[in-house]
Amino acid sequence: MSTKDPTSEVSQQAQRAAAALLQEAGIESIDLACTLGSGWGEAAEQLGELVAEISAEDIPGFRNSGVPGHSGSLKVIRAASGKHVLVIGARTHYYEDRGVDAVAHGVRTAAAAGAGVVVLTNGCGGLNPAWTPGAPVLIRDHLNLTGVSPLQGAHFVDLTDLYSPRIRGIARRVDPSLQEGVYAQLPGPHYETPAEISYLRTIGADLVGMSTALEAIAARAAGMEVFGISLVTNLAAGISDEPLSHQEVLEAGTAAAPRIAALLAQIITATLEES
């Protein structure tokens, strides 16, 4: 069963959600969708004019996020180009235990509403000691260490170049100092032990978090071009002497917010102009 198969259950759920969303917003389709992770919450304001803010509960399959620092709304924004951006503040994490379909529902809904591009943002731990909290890093590739796939059945999706080289190029034109890294998604919700971080460095991870990889796979399977960008909000366990706290994550996000919101808005604006 694939998302592209219009008869599949997950596809029907996404189509129902997309129909409700488009009706609430009073528009025909969306062009690009963006999920906002920890620290990225302010970006929506800079993207353009707010067309509609819809509570997650009003769209089938969405729920208010139970995670402090994550909003519970879906926003539709009209960019200066006239194109429509869906900003998904209500992301479901794998650790919320609602299953992989709930995790993938946001990107599938965006695809069903017409979005050809999805921008995935997150807050994460950094394994490179040179990346201090507050640094945005482009996702070049991922390690899906959740042990699961958002897809079911004989659906063999190519993930070579999953993270669009085209949009990464646009991002580096916006900010030539942007670095790239490999993002490892773990199930969470606990952070890692120093031994696990040491292992993750060995297998090629630069960034570690609890989102994005499963969504990226589902988005590619639904035919979307995927772009991912992380905000390093803390050094991963054992990289510094400090213990990890969600409070620290929120503070690093707040401090970096205006800067990274402007960066994200510029990347999305440039991507819309070139799509």
Ligand code: 8IG
């Ligand atoms: I923000 O250090 C954030 N999310 N797994 N490890 C994992 N997830 C995270 C981390 C981290 N920081």
